[in-house]
Amino acid sequence: MWNTDSTIMNADNPIISIQKVHKFFGTFKALDDVSLTVNAGQKVVVLGPSGSGKSTLLRTINRLETISSGSIIVDGQDVNDPGSDINRIRAEVGMVFQSFNLFRHKSVLDNLTLAPIKLKKEPRDQAEHHAMKLLEKVGMVDKAESYPVQLSGGQQQRVAIARALAMNPKIMLFDEPTSALDPEMIGEVLDVMVTLAREGMTMVVVTHEMGFAREVADSVVFMDEGKILEIAPPNRFFDHPVHERSRRFLEQIL
Amino acid sequence: MRDKPVVIEVGDGAAIPDPRDEGLFTAWRISFFGTLAIIAYLVVFRPDPYLDIIKFLPDGIVVTFQVTFASIALALVLGLIAGLGRISKNTFFNLAASTYIEVVRGIPLLVQLFYIYFALGHLVRVPDMVAAIVAMGFCYGAYMGEVFRAGILSIDTGQTEASLSLGFNRSQTMRYVVLPQAWRTILPPVGNEFIALLKDTSLVSILAVSDILRRGREFASESFLYFETYTMIALIYLVITLILSKILSNVEHRLNHYERR
Numbered sequence: 001m002w003n004t005d006s007t008i009m010n011a012d013n014p015i016i017s018i019q020k021v022h023k024f025f026g027t028f029k030a031l032d033d034v035s036l037t038v039n040a041g042q043k044v045v046v047l048g049p050s051g052s053g054k055s056t057l058l059r060t061i062n063r064l065e066t067i068s069s070g071s072i073i074v075d076g077q078d079v080n081d082p083g084s085d086i087n088r089i090r091a092e093v094g095m096v097f098q099s100f101n102l103f104r105h106k107s108v109l110d111n112l113t114l115a116p117i118k119l120k121k122e123p124r125d126q127a128e129h130h131a132m133k134l135l136e137k138v139g140m141v142d143k144a145e146s147y148p149v150q151l152s153g154g155q156q157q158r159v160a161i162a163r164a165l166a167m168n169p170k171i172m173l174f175d176e177p178t179s180a181l182d183p184e185m186i187g188e189v190l191d192v193m194v195t196l197a198r199e200g201m202t203m204v205v206v207t208h209e210m211g212f213a214r215e216v217a218d219s220v221v222f223m224d225e226g227k228i229l230e231i232a233p234p235n236r237f238f239d240h241p242v243h244e245r246s247r248r249f250l251e252q253i254l
Numbered sequence: 255m256r257d258k259p260v261v262i263e264v265g266d267g268a269a270i271p272d273p274r275d276e277g278l279f280t281a282w283r284i285s286f287f288g289t290l291a292i293i294a295y296l297v298v299f300r301p302d303p304y305l306d307i308i309k310f311l312p313d314g315i316v317v318t319f320q321v322t323f324a325s326i327a328l329a330l331v332l333g334l335i336a337g338l339g340r341i342s343k344n345t346f347f348n349l350a351a352s353t354y355i356e357v358v359r360g361i362p363l364l365v366q367l368f369y370i371y372f373a374l375g376h377l378v379r380v381p382d383m384v385a386a387i388v389a390m391g392f393c394y395g396a397y398m399g400e401v402f403r404a405g406i407l408s409i410d411t412g413q414t415e416a417s418l419s420l421g422f423n424r425s426q427t428m429r430y431v432v433l434p435q436a437w438r439t440i441l442p443p444v445g446n447e448f449i450a451l452l453k454d455t456s457l458v459s460i461l462a463v464s465d466i467l468r469r470g471r472e473f474a475s476e477s478f479l480y481f482e483t484y485t486m487i488a489l490i491y492l493v494i495t496l497i498l499s500k501i502l503s504n505v506e507h508r509l510n511h512y513e514r515r
Binding site for chain 1 (some may be wrong): 412413416420423434435438
């Protein structure tokens with residue numbers, strides 16, 4: 001089902017096209033001439049030491065971070081063009097955060113239905129029907145009426161994934177989705193992500209889960225100091241890293 | 255991730271009773287039932303003059319509540335605007351809100367009351383009650399602005415980012431995600447401000463507004479029973495503020511429902 005051609009540099013049908021992006025925080029260079037294209041249906045895992053700019057890169061895709069120069073095209077629309085409807089682009093790009101960020105004043109079900117009801121004007125019963133299907137998918141049906149504070153971290157993150165899916169996004173961005181979890185809860189979240197990948201979702205995942213990268217990624221992107229140093233299929237990256245910095249990174253974590 | 259909700263401490267107004275305080279003798283109960291007992295004792299055993307005084311005051315109580323509710327409504331609207339202005343990235347809006355807050359907080363309430371009542375009275379003639387409400391609302395709006403600002407800033411930025419990433423714009427995010435949560439943080443200080451405002455409405459008795467205090471002064475100046483009259487006025491203010499603080503603490507407790515496991 002998923003794309004076996006992992007050479008994303010030769011993309012014919014890019015759904016995300018990042019070209020020569022630079023990003024400064026004050027004088028600190030967070031992104032340094034970054035270019036990356038992602039095809040529809042591809043799963044890209046971004047690796048790198050902390051502070052390497054991988055989260056920043058992910059957040060520029062739906063303009064949670066603005067860029068200093070370069071261009072980012074998502075599904076044919078320039079994300080940073082003042083003429084683009086950024087809210088419409090964001091609705092097509094689901095995002096999952098390290099700290100879950102479920103709406104604390106809403107029940108699980110209401111977390112999922114808020115955006116479809118308010119933004120897509122879906123009737124409540126239709127939105128709830130869809131939401132229950134998504135909760136079934138992430139194994140959280142019996143917690144539909146609970147509030148986020150009543151859930152474990154792993155449960156919250158599964159709900160957060162379902163919430164992002166409720167808008168039927170074309171792309172899903174994951175910003176270290178398991179980094180804030182207790183070890184025994186990481187598996188349940190990764191399982192949901194693997195299922196999503198098998199269904200053909202386009203995914204860009206910033207993570208430290210090497211097993212997930214190996215199993216799911218079409219392509220691994222390695223970043224350090226704001227630069228993309230290496231883009232390779234997971235087997236090649238893990239077994240024969242080209243860049244000296246990649247080798248040191250892998251030695252440290254494996 | 256933050257486990258404890260942020261509490262904004264505002265040192266003015268009555269202490270709000272803790273709803274979890276299960277003891278039989280709480281400060282609230284002692285004050286409330288003690289006050290009621292004293293009023294009952296005075297009215298029953300010394301009806302002359304205390305019963306006469308208490309009969310004279312209800313009109314004033316109504317006026318005090320009218321001024322309080324109208325002023326707090328105005329203050330909440332101004333406070334929300336000022337609070338949003340203070341966190342706005344729009345330079346003009348931000349400066350306007352900050353200047354309003356700086357200026358109003360630097361002038362005593364009584365002076366503002368005189369100013370709006372007498373100074374502006376030269377330009378536009380408005381009813382006494384309206385002038386009093388505008389002055390109180392204008393002043394408390396500035397304090398309320400700081401409360402709203404702190405309440406909004408107490409909400410984790412992750413909530414805003416999650417909302418934006420779903421496709422909500424800034425104002426929808428404020429309306430559906432941030433403000434409903436900020437209310438929980440804002441309510442206790444707003445409640446304190448409400449009670450403080452109710453007490454401060456006694457200042458409007460200096461203008462020609464017949465609130466509790468002014469009604470009392472009228473009674474005292476005719477009967478020369480200053481001690482008795484002001485005793486009763488103090489007791490009535492105390493009963494009102496104690497009832498209000500109890501109501502507010504219950505509302506606050508209910509508003510916290512989604513933070514309870």
